[in-house]
Amino acid sequence: MDDTIPVSTDPRPGHVPSGHVSPAPDPIRLSRLLTFVFPATTALYALFNGIGMILLPAQVAQLAPDSKVGVLxxxxxxxxxxxxxxxxxxxALSDRTRSRFGRRAPWLVVMALASGVLTIAMGMTTGLVALALVMTVLWFTANFYGGAIAAILPDRVPVHRRGVASAVIGLGTPMGVLVGVNxxxxxxxxxxxxILALVLAVTTLAxxxxxxEPSSLDLVTVEQAERRGAMAAAGVFFRAFRHRDFVLAFASRFGLFMAxxxxxxxxxxxxxxxxxxxxxxxGDVAVAVSTLATVSLGAWIAVATLCGWLADKLDRRKLFIAVSAVGLGLSQIIPVVSHTWTGMLVYSAVSGAALGTYFAVDLAVMxxxxxxxESEGRDFAILNVATGLPQLVSPLVAGALISSLGYGSLFLFSAVxxxxxxxxxxxxxxIR
Structure with a gap:
């Protein structure tokens, strides 16, 4: 089968739908695109999880051992x-970028290099205030990068291949965790x-x-810019929320990532x-966490590609999300019943399989x-905010639950x- 990415899916030659963009031809075959975007996505998630799961908690425990939960x-x-x-x-900014290197590529390079510098600086930081400052800026540049690279799927992958593409790109998350924490x-x-910094820079340049990416200099847009007030501009920016299915996809994604x-x-x-x-x-907690992550991600990877292919075949993507959510919810009961090392290993395997099922279709559904x-990059990134919001809320919720009810309550909350x-x-x- 020829998997060269098509120029347009509109049957009327030369037609540009109102308010839409007419993309430049993309001669890159899907297999080649996925071969290069997968390592870059993996590197991004290696950075997030290597820092978030291992490096940062250990660093905080050293700097503030008596208040580590609150500081984290x-x-x-x-x-x-x-x-x-x-x-x-x-x-949004990459949607509107016009360059001979395309819309996304310039931002990816700039943000990867900036994130690399900040990551190295974070490793050299010895004070909590400086650590907070550097980490905040790093999370901005790395997530800006994430907003641009996420648009690759709707930009450059045809609809009928998005299940497979979603599964392959989605594997960057577990592989990133696996590589990062280990x-x-x-x-x-x-x-x-x-090392996290260097890997992100190298894979992005590759x-x-x-x-x-095709040049975006000649990218045609019918919708003309207008002078708008701040409220009107905000309404335009978030207008995707006027669509019921977009809201449901956002809320569902928020719930799963909150869990x-x-x-x-x-x-x-x-x-x-x-x-x-x-x-x-x-007795090594860092190695124990990386072992649990490895078990979880092994199960994740084992089911993800199969589920992506099967979802395309059956055209039943939201069914896979429902199955994964039930599996993830039930897995949270295991550590409550048995908070032992064996119990955590079983929990990691079951939850990993559930997450693999979800991530096999998540990007395709979005x-x-x-x-x-015209605004696919912006709207896709807004859906990705459903990942950022739980990261904002969950530390506050988790800290309160741990302090008042203990660690078991985290797993019950996650199940709900x-x-x-x-x-x-x-x-x-x-979507079926």
Whole structure:
């Protein structure tokens, strides 16, 4: 089958729908595109998770051992605020970028290099105030990058291949976690941060050179810019929320990531305090967390590609989201019943399989509820804010739950949100 990415899906030659863009021809075959975008996506998630799951909690525990839970909650909250601003900004500004290198590529290069510098600086930071400042700016640049690279799917992948593409690109998340946490848990703090920075820069340069984006200099848009007040401009920016299925997709994604981040953000401390450092192999919490991540991601990877292919074949994508949400919800009961090392290993395998099912179709579902072709980058990034909002809220919720009810309550809270996410996904009408 020829998987060269088509120029247009409109049957009328030369027709440009009102308010839409007419893209330049993209001669890159889908297999080549995915070959280069996968490592870049993996590197981004390696940076996020290597820092968030291992490096940052360990750094905070060293700098503020008596108030580590509260300090970590504050830092992750600041970072989440930055990500919420950066994600739609990355999508919206790249939508409107015109260069011979395309709309997304210039931003990817600039933000990858900026993020690399900030990551290395974070590893050299020895004070909490400086750490908070550097991390906040880093999360802005890295999420700006994320907003731009997320638009690759609706930009350059035909609708009928988005299940497979979603599964492959989605595998960048578990592979990023796998690479990130295993790598940084076995090297020093400085080298952990430095390697993450270098990998992001190298994979980004390889992507923009190996799967070159068509020029956007001649990109045609029918909708003309108007002078608008601040309220009107905000209304235009968020107009995708006028569409029911877009709102449901956003809410479902928020629920699932709320379930995920509430637990994953405090996994280091859950292993350390809930399971007990003396109950994990070797008494090494960092290695224990990376082992749990490896088990989870092994199950994730095992099911993700198969589910992506099957979802395209059956054309039943939201069904897979519902199944994954139920699986994730049920998996949260395991650590409550058995907060032992064995219980955590079983929990990691079951939750990983559920997440793999979800991420196999997540990007495809998001791309299919976008209401405006001209603003796909912006609207896709707004859907990605459903990832940033849980990162903002979950540390506050998790900190309160741990302080008042203990670590077991994190898993029960996560179960409720996972099940709610599945119910919302089933209400989307435009996708089977």
């Amino acid at each position: 909650a504050l830092l992750t909250t600041l970072a989440a605020v930055a990500s919420m601003i950066a994600l739609p900004a990355g999508g 790598l940084v848990s076995r090297v020093s703090q400085f080298w952990g941060y430095t 992507f923009v050179a190996g799967a070159r 995920y981040f509430t637990v994953s953000g405090y996994m280091f401390y859950a292993v350390q305090d809930y399971v007990g450092a003396h109950n994990v192999p070797g 791309s299919l509820v976008l209401p405006d072709k 949100f996972a099940l709610a996410a599945g119910a919302l996904a089933m209400c989307i009408r435009s």
